[in-house]
Amino acid sequence: MPKPKAINYEQASDAVKAVFDDIKSSRNLEDVNNFWKYLANDEKTLRRTWESVREVMAPGAIDPLVKELIYIAVSITNNCSYCIASHSAAAAKAGMTEEQFNELVAVVGMANETNRLVNGYRIPIDPAFEK
Amino acid sequence: MPKPKAINYEQASDAVKAVFDDIKSSRNLEDVNNFWKYLANDEKTLRRTWESVREVMAPGAIDPLVKELIYIAVSITNNCSYCIASHSAAAAKAGMTEEQFNELVAVVGMANETNRLVNGYRIPIDPAFEK
Amino acid sequence: MPKPKAINYEQASDAVKAVFDDIKSSRNLEDVNNFWKYLANDEKTLRRTWESVREVMAPGAIDPLVKELIYIAVSITNNCSYCIASHSAAAAKAGMTEEQFNELVAVVGMANETNRLVNGYRIPIDPAFEK
Amino acid sequence: MPKPKAINYEQASDAVKAVFDDIKSSRNLEDVNNFWKYLANDEKTLRRTWESVREVMAPGAIDPLVKELIYIAVSITNNCSYCIASHSAAAAKAGMTEEQFNELVAVVGMANETNRLVNGYRIPIDPAFEK
Amino acid sequence: MPKPKAINYEQASDAVKAVFDDIKSSRNLEDVNNFWKYLANDEKTLRRTWESVREVMAPGAIDPLVKELIYIAVSITNNCSYCIASHSAAAAKAGMTEEQFNELVAVVGMANETNRLVNGYRIPIDPAFEK
Amino acid sequence: MPKPKAINYEQASDAVKAVFDDIKSSRNLEDVNNFWKYLANDEKTLRRTWESVREVMAPGAIDPLVKELIYIAVSITNNCSYCIASHSAAAAKAGMTEEQFNELVAVVGMANETNRLVNGYRIPIDPAFEK
The missing domain is CATH 1.20.1290.10 (AhpD-like)
Incomplete structure (x- = not known):
């Protein structure tokens, strides 16, 4: 198996782009960091992890x-x-x-x-x- | 080797008693908990750990x-x-x-x-x- | 202590060569990977690990x-x-x-x-x- | 802090009951196991963990x-x-x-x-x- | 799955008994400890682990x-x-x-x-x- | 936060220099290794760790x-x-x-x-x- 690679915005599927856009606007970033680009190898893991991290790390x-x-x-x-x-x-x-x-x-x-x-x-x- | 045992105040050496007294007065406790009673099997570990914990856990x-x-x-x-x-x-x-x-x-x-x-x-x- | 080094086939003792040959023929490889070349620093660990891995990873x-x-x-x-x-x-x-x-x-x-x-x-x- | 306790169905909030019901029907169980009863101390953790486990452990x-x-x-x-x-x-x-x-x-x-x-x-x- | 259980000498297969006998005579014990009795659930793991432990723990x-x-x-x-x-x-x-x-x-x-x-x-x- | 950096002798506070000097003379070294240079980011951690390591690693x-x-x-x-x-x-x-x-x-x-x-x-x- 080749070493996993980052999925950049340009190459990403629409579903991945939607999560990237949400991360960027929620956190006021120009680009997402490598963590999200590598998780993007699996749309489900990307979406679920982002939703969980957002909930768990929110002010409470x-x-x-x-x-x-x-x-x-x-x-x-x-x-x-x-x-x-x-x-x-x-x-x-x-x-x-x-x-x-x-x-x-x-x-x-x-x-x-x-x-x-x-x-x-x-x-x-x-x-x-x-x- | 028998299973390690707690050293209670009454059985303790003077050096151990001195650390126990310091823990009790610093933390306003009637007795030290098992952690300290077991560390008391080694006076040096007891004293060093207490001094370190007190310094590290202090307000800062x-x-x-x-x-x-x-x-x-x-x-x-x-x-x-x-x-x-x-x-x-x-x-x-x-x-x-x-x-x-x-x-x-x-x-x-x-x-x-x-x-x-x-x-x-x-x-x-x-x-x-x-x- | 110098950093451990790989033992290549050419430098290897006969006992190590025998294990390397067995790995190569069992797995149909041209050369063993670094894992085996480093374990070759200790003939006993090399042989024992190879025998154990072969047994544990076999179809069952x-x-x-x-x-x-x-x-x-x-x-x-x-x-x-x-x-x-x-x-x-x-x-x-x-x-x-x-x-x-x-x-x-x-x-x-x-x-x-x-x-x-x-x-x-x-x-x-x-x-x-x-x- | 008292030791965490299990939340049983009868004591549970409606939100917790809804998750418990979903687990029981999805897995065809009469009652949920302790894992879910303890997570029920935090409705958000319970719901998020159940949704994640269900997705991750599904056939794929x-x-x-x-x-x-x-x-x-x-x-x-x-x-x-x-x-x-x-x-x-x-x-x-x-x-x-x-x-x-x-x-x-x-x-x-x-x-x-x-x-x-x-x-x-x-x-x-x-x-x-x-x- | 039921919780794994100890295999005692009396219940053991001949292959397991042979390993138990070897452990007892090598270490001069009346009976093997629980570690070996549980490993005996898998003859191969029992034999391989005993041979490895004996080699690794030997004086050297x-x-x-x-x-x-x-x-x-x-x-x-x-x-x-x-x-x-x-x-x-x-x-x-x-x-x-x-x-x-x-x-x-x-x-x-x-x-x-x-x-x-x-x-x-x-x-x-x-x-x-x-x- | 920038990546933590080594504190070299020349940049060090007097308190850090004193610990460095003690390490060098106790261990007969020309310079302390990176471990101590990074701990020097926090004088208290440096001093406490050095005193503890010296005591724990001493002949006994x-x-x-x-x-x-x-x-x-x-x-x-x-x-x-x-x-x-x-x-x-x-x-x-x-x-x-x-x-x-x-x-x-x-x-x-x-x-x-x-x-x-x-x-x-x-x-x-x-x-x-x-x-």
């Missing part, structure tokens, strides 16, 4: 910047370079400062460490946490 | 509740039940609402999904993200 | 193409780029279509998401699943 | 049983017990034999091993895989 | 106790409770002290933390490491 | 070379290329032979495989391991 009980920080935290834990880069860009646009980024990385590192201290010592859940 | 550019949300995000990604339970309790104490918890889980799920869409399509980083 | 109750899809699913989850590339190539050779690859990525993404929804809500196993 | 270029095998492969890799149990049940319903399950576990084990051999030897992608 | 350039420590390190990172328990038992038998176990957990925790600091800051490999 | 009940092997084992499992490269270099400096590296990779691969066999068969912990 947690503000959009914090949602971006959470996204980066997961991406650092999973070592997804693209995801760290793209959501760092999105977070910066939403107002993340360099100090916030640094503290985020520190918390993610610490959580990954203490997760393993818990595993290593096979620590049982305190009954108080279950109430 | 990111507020403490958001830091707890990030901690939970990592713990859900790594499937650490104890960590999810203990940091959900800490987050609730810091003001997390049920709506916020639900949105957090949704974002973490979505990030884990899109991380794999990126891996699957081997998506290259957009040059704009690197500037 | 699950057909070879489906086994390749499963291999890719694990490799996407673990973010192993080499493994995604090599098993995508193997799957394509075994008949995987582009539509199948796209659906595979969609299922893997979804499974990684719902795994975390389960972790986040700490969902207990339904008794019916255990019977 | 890959048949539904193979999709279940892929789901189990990801869940074994991530060590999600609930997910392994529930998708093993679903796979069995879709026709998975015990021999197929055994081969699946063997392939998943092998893929997780060779993923790490690749990481350890830092193996570069063969140019032939990129064409 | 790295001594058997250190190999057990490495096994535990991987198992803590992956959060495999069974594996942590069984290899802690094996390590204790091979001479691991409580102090060594504690230091092991500390190193594993630290490595998991610094792995994420590296991911977060997207640190490029120093040219000196590649020579 | 486990010798420093074995600690490096454990570090590599975790990094291979997590697929952190930088970490594999830097700790392979450190291990080589501490005396790791090529044979030891090869055996290490073999053990890590095997542990990642058997961890998944355990997950797949949902193997319960033998009571003997808990005593």
